[in-house]
Amino acid sequence: MALISDGRFIEDAWRRLADEEALPKTGKFIVSLPRLEHAVEVLGPTATFGVIVPNTTEPSALIAALPRLELISITFPAFADGRGFSLARLLRRAAFKGELRASGRLVADQYPHAIGCGFDTIEIPDDLAERQDEEQWRAALNAYSMSYQRGYAGRGSILEARRKAVRS
Amino acid sequence: MPVFKHPQILIASNLIDGDVVFLGPSGWERDHRRARVAQSADEAAALEASGKRDISANRVVDVYLADVEIGRDGAPTPLHYRERMRVKGPSVRLDLGKQAEKPAL
Amino acid sequence: MTAIDLHVAQRQNAPMTTYRYDAYDAAFVSERVAEFREQVRRRLSGALTEEEFRPFRLMNGLYLQLHAYMLRVAIPYGTLTARQMRRLADIADKWDKGYGHFTTRQNLQYNWPKLVDTPDILESLAEVEMHAIQTSGNCIRNVTADHFAGVAPDEIEDPRPTAEFLRQWSSLHSEFSFLPRKFKIAVTGAAHDRAAIMVHDIGLRIVRNATGEIGYQVVVGGGLGRSPFIGKVVGDFVPREDLLAFLEAIMRVYNRFGRRDNKYKARVKILVHEKGIDEIRAAVEAEFAAMDRSVFSHDPAEFERIAAFFAPPPFESLPEASALLRAAKLETPAFANFADVNVSAHKLPGYAIVTVSLKPIGGVPGDATSEQMRVLADASERFGFGELRVSHEQNIILPHVKQDDLFALWRMLDAAGLATANAGLVSDIISCPGLDYCSLATARSIPIAQAISKRFSDMSRQRRIGKLGVKISGCINACGHHHVGAIGILGLEKKGQESYQITLGGDPTFSASIGEILGPGVTAEQVPDVVEHLVDYYLAEREEGEAFIDTWRRIGHARFKDVLRREGEDGADI
Numbered sequence: 001m002a003l004i005s006d007g008r009f010i011e012d013a014w015r016r017l018a019d020e021e022a023l024p025k026t027g028k029f030i031v032s033l034p035r036l037e038h039a040v041e042v043l044g045p046t047a048t049f050g051v052i053v054p055n056t057t058e059p060s061a062l063i064a065a066l067p068r069l070e071l072i073s074i075t076f077p078a079f080a081d082g083r084g085f086s087l088a089r090l091l092r093r094a095a096f097k098g099e100l101r102a103s104g105r106l107v108a109d110q111y112p113h114a115i116g117c118g119f120d121t122i123e124i125p126d127d128l129a130e131r132q133d134e135e136q137w138r139a140a141l142n143a144y145s146m147s148y149q150r151g152y153a154g155r156g157s158i159l160e161a162r163r164k165a166v167r168s
Numbered sequence: 169m170p171v172f173k174h175p176q177i178l179i180a181s182n183l184i185d186g187d188v189v190f191l192g193p194s195g196w197e198r199d200h201r202r203a204r205v206a207q208s209a210d211e212a213a214a215l216e217a218s219g220k221r222d223i224s225a226n227r228v229v230d231v232y233l234a235d236v237e238i239g240r241d242g243a244p245t246p247l248h249y250r251e252r253m254r255v256k257g258p259s260v261r262l263d264l265g266k267q268a269e270k271p272a273l
Numbered sequence: 274m275t276a277i278d279l280h281v282a283q284r285q286n287a288p289m290t291t292y293r294y295d296a297y298d299a300a301f302v303s304e305r306v307a308e309f310r311e312q313v314r315r316r317l318s319g320a321l322t323e324e325e326f327r328p329f330r331l332m333n334g335l336y337l338q339l340h341a342y343m344l345r346v347a348i349p350y351g352t353l354t355a356r357q358m359r360r361l362a363d364i365a366d367k368w369d370k371g372y373g374h375f376t377t378r379q380n381l382q383y384n385w386p387k388l389v390d391t392p393d394i395l396e397s398l399a400e401v402e403m404h405a406i407q408t409s410g411n412c413i414r415n416v417t418a419d420h421f422a423g424v425a426p427d428e429i430e431d432p433r434p435t436a437e438f439l440r441q442w443s444s445l446h447s448e449f450s451f452l453p454r455k456f457k458i459a460v461t462g463a464a465h466d467r468a469a470i471m472v473h474d475i476g477l478r479i480v481r482n483a484t485g486e487i488g489y490q491v492v493v494g495g496g497l498g499r500s501p502f503i504g505k506v507v508g509d510f511v512p513r514e515d516l517l518a519f520l521e522a523i524m525r526v527y528n529r530f531g532r533r534d535n536k537y538k539a540r541v542k543i544l545v546h547e548k549g550i551d552e553i554r555a556a557v558e559a560e561f562a563a564m565d566r567s568v569f570s571h572d573p574a575e576f577e578r579i580a581a582f583f584a585p586p587p588f589e590s591l592p593e594a595s596a597l598l599r600a601a602k603l604e605t606p607a608f609a610n611f612a613d614v615n616v617s618a619h620k621l622p623g624y625a626i627v628t629v630s631l632k633p634i635g636g637v638p639g640d641a642t643s644e645q646m647r648v649l650a651d652a653s654e655r656f657g658f659g660e661l662r663v664s665h666e667q668n669i670i671l672p673h674v675k676q677d678d679l680f681a682l683w684r685m686l687d688a689a690g691l692a693t694a695n696a697g698l699v700s701d702i703i704s705c706p707g708l709d710y711c712s713l714a715t716a717r718s719i720p721i722a723q724a725i726s727k728r729f730s731d732m733s734r735q736r737r738i739g740k741l742g743v744k745i746s747g748c749i750n751a752c753g754h755h756h757v758g759a760i761g762i763l764g765l766e767k768k769g770q771e772s773y774q775i776t777l778g779g780d781p782t783f784s785a786s787i788g789e790i791l792g793p794g795v796t797a798e799q800v801p802d803v804v805e806h807l808v809d810y811y812l813a814e815r816e817e818g819e820a821f822i823d824t825w826r827r828i829g830h831a832r833f834k835d836v837l838r839r840e841g842e843d844g845a846d847i
């Protein structure tokens with residue numbers, strides 16, 4: 001898998017933990033959703049862990065764990081399945097401050113959508129990364145100077161800019 | 169493999185301009201009369217495989233086999249009215265477009 | 274309105290009658306064109322596969338159809354200027370085959386663009402503040418509105434500021450661009466609904482509450498297609514300041530819970546039908562309550578800024594009735610016919626709303642040549658502040674014609690083949706492009722429309738019949754809105770032949786209803802006969818002042834079914 005952050009491919013500091021593997025004592029690792037409750041129970045406050053969840057997950061299933069989680073990875077079963085975008089927004093609304101990662105066959109052109117909804121990073125399969133090089137991800141990030149919506153991350157809001165212009 | 173009932177030709181859409189194209193002996197043709205006709209299941213499979221390679225070559229999209237009957241003049245005419253439509257062009261505005269250029273089927 | 278906007282308007286020698294882009298809007302559209310140009314390049318190089326490219330191609334209005342690509346240009350809430358209409362004509366000439374097709378969602382379709390030319394076409398559109406953004410794809414589509422907006426006597430409030438507000442909000446929405454399926458919104462602001470809001474994914478009806486405050490009745494889950502549904506009320510009265518937040522809430526519920534397992538069950542109407550409106554309403558209200566209202570607070574200044582663009586043009590103070598008009602009608606019967614059928618009352622004395630029919634007898638419904646588009650542009654400048662509308666009935670509206678000018682306008686239209694006096698009559702047929710163009714179609718629709726039109730070509734007969742909505746779809750997707758036609762026709766395939774199913778009793782207005790099937794499918798040749806039998810029966814049975822749909826409602830579907838059965842028994846070829 002390749003990891004995109006800020007328009008560049010970077011090394012992944014996180015490791016996906018197989019379900020049969022025991023919870024490690026050190027390092028940054030990601031557990032599957034069924035293991036989350038147990039992980040929260042047994043891991044100490046210095047443990048750095050994250051969870052990978054289906055895009056149909058109810059935010060309420062994660063609320064209790066939010067303060068302990070440093071990363072939530074949301075699976076995109078298909079790039080045209082936009083449920084992950086709503087889930088990301090809801091998690092940010094629930095005050096999740098850690099890394100939000102979109103994981104799946106996302107296309108570079110979806111980068112602004114992902115950023116807008118609060119994702120920090122995007123994880124894609126290697127074969128996709130070969131076709132969609134860094135330049136395409138960077139270009140996508142910079143394709144639009146501003147956005148029409150308010151309350152979404154990333155680019156500035158056209159409505160906010162107009163408001164400011166009126167006031168000044 | 170589906171039962172082979174009729175001779176078949178391979179139809180696709182040309183990527184850059186959307187034209188209907190038919191796989192001929194030496195590439196894609198806009199004239200259906202130049203289409204290669206598969207007379208057996210094996211020939212059809214080979215035709216389809218050959219055409220689908222051009223999908224990854226970014227030349228065509230929506231490649232599929234269509235049943236035809238061979239007319240007296242040897243030209244393959246699609247059996248289904250939808251594919252006949254694709255060969256002939258729209259049945260309206262006969263003054264323009266490929267429907268004006270083509271001979272009546 | 275800023276000083277720059279005013280200057281631009283004066284320079285263009287026409288008053289501001291619709292929204293004009295500011296620097297942000299212009300930048301957005303320009304960036305969109307650049308992005309699509311890059312996407313095309315990456316598609317041709319193979320960096321994007323067809324499967325990956327497709328949603329982005331669709332979100333720029335580009336379909337791959339039976340014979341060629343098809344580009345669907347957005348005409349927001351069906352309103353455009355003369356300058357924009359001329360550009361549409363130029364594009365038709367330069368990159369297409371000299372004509373375009375106006376659609377049932379107030380857009381324009383070109384049938385023969387090449388993929389490689391599309392970025393240039395989009396750039397040409399951007400120059401006149403037009404685009405093809407989100408006219409297809411699983412995103413929020415063109416927000417349509419009453420084509421008599423701003424001028425109808427029964428108007429409560431012009432729906433277009435709302436439509437423009439929503440157009441911007443829905444453009445490249447980070448969260449709602451990968452929905453389960455397409456999403457269509459319509460707005461109406463009058464006592465009568467001319468925007469078919471009851472059969473949209475979201476329908477908005479502008480209303481006043483008891484204290485005179487403006488708000489919206491919000492209807493959700495309407496739609497045609499495979500499984501037609503009338504929308505249900507999800508919000509009785511949503512104040513303007515809550516509208517955006519409320520709509521976000523609906524979109525979030527749909528995005529999260531709309532079905533994605535089956536393309537034919539993915540619209541919001543299915544979600545509403547399967548969960549029930551009560552559960553959906555509760556979910557929407559819960560989401561609405563949880564939203565950060567400080568962020569989603571309404572911006573009255575922004576709404577006012579937008580609304581100012583739709584302020585009335587400099588109308589003159591005219592007498593109620595026009596002597597010129599009366600005299601011209603007496604002198605020229607053909608014009609009198611046009612004035613009686615294609616002219617509707619304007620809210621201001623001395624003015625009129627003109628419907629220019631794009632349904633000439635035997636013609637292709639909704640098509641206009643580039644020449645005709647230029648005539649329409651000229652006519653709008655000579656007779657109406659340079660403003661035009663496209664109705665979802667595939668006709669063009671000139672909304673501000675002085676009654677004194679009607680005769681001169683008619684002469685101009687007549688010379689260009691645009692004076693067919695059949696607005697709302699049986700030959701004013703709504704028809705999708707069908708199998709002549711569309712890769713989704715199961716049968717042709719245009720030749721059916723042409724045959725019916727020719728069968729009823731006699732104008733006095735049409736007037737005797739009165740208002741009758743015939744709507745034809747070439748497949749189950751129902752782009753011809755056949756479900757809400759008083760007479761609906763659906764083109765299917767039966768045993769390798771085109772076969773046509775007739776429905777009766779559809780209604781797209783506030784009294785919305787879905788048509789009922791008349792009987793087994795008939796052949797293309799039989800369709801005009803069937804329609805004629807049904808119309809003759811209606812004429813025989815109707816009471817004073819009853820339109821076709823009224824008679825059908827009164828005497829019942831069974832009696833109409835009997836008509837065809839009797840015809841069959843008489844040996845007629847039904």
